Amino acid sequence: MAISTYAVAVGGNRRGRHGTPRAEVRAALALLGGTPSPIIDTPPLGPSIRRFANAVTVIASAEPPAALLARLKTVERAAGRRAGRRWGARVLDLDIVLWSGGRLATRPLTLPHPAFRTRAFVLRPLLAVAPGWRDPVTGLRVRHLHARLTRARPINRPRGTW
Numbered sequence: 001m002a003i004s005t006y007a008v009a010v011g012g013n014r015r016g017r018h019g020t021p022r023a024e025v026r027a028a029l030a031l032l033g034g035t036p037s038p039i040i041d042t043p044p045l046g047p048s049i050r051r052f053a054n055a056v057t058v059i060a061s062a063e064p065p066a067a068l069l070a071r072l073k074t075v076e077r078a079a080g081r082r083a084g085r086r087w088g089a090r091v092l093d094l095d096i097v098l099w100s101g102g103r104l105a106t107r108p109l110t111l112p113h114p115a116f117r118t119r120a121f122v123l124r125p126l127l128a129v130a131p132g133w134r135d136p137v138t139g140l141r142v143r144h145l146h147a148r149l150t151r152a153r154p155i156n157r158p159r160g161t162w
Contacts, residue, residue: 016091034059037125
């Protein structure tokens with residue numbers, strides 16, 4: 001059985017049975033194993049008003065992507081995740097971001113995660129544990145994706161307004 005490597009994003013912004021969102025993320029990282037990033041605090045996207053605790057872990061597994069996704073959803077439900085509003089508050093959110101097998105496009109799962117390149121709350125922790133991992137779509141390494149996303153952009157001012 002072939003072993004694959006996965007980068008799994010871990011986040012949450014509601015208290016759960018382990019306590020604070022940071023404690024929930026810490027518990028999920030311990031359960032998943034692998035090489036965890038530091039946990040960072042980030043502002044929410046969408047309608048939620050609560051800050052998120054976010055991290056990434058790099059794990060090795062013999063599970064194919066669909067089986068790992070099913071296991072992650074089971075972990076979310078066990079932590080108290082309930083179906084609800086997209087981008088709303090949640091105890092735990094687990095997403096497969098990258099897979100050593102490259103690309104995958106099925107109905108329940110697209111790899112790499114379609115939005116990971118635009119999310120600093122994923123790229124910053126991923127940078128800590130897998131800076132050299134190449135995005136199979138762009139060919140860029142995680143460190144380059146992070147630099148592109150976070151670099152300062154010049155202010156476009158009309159000529160003669162200095």
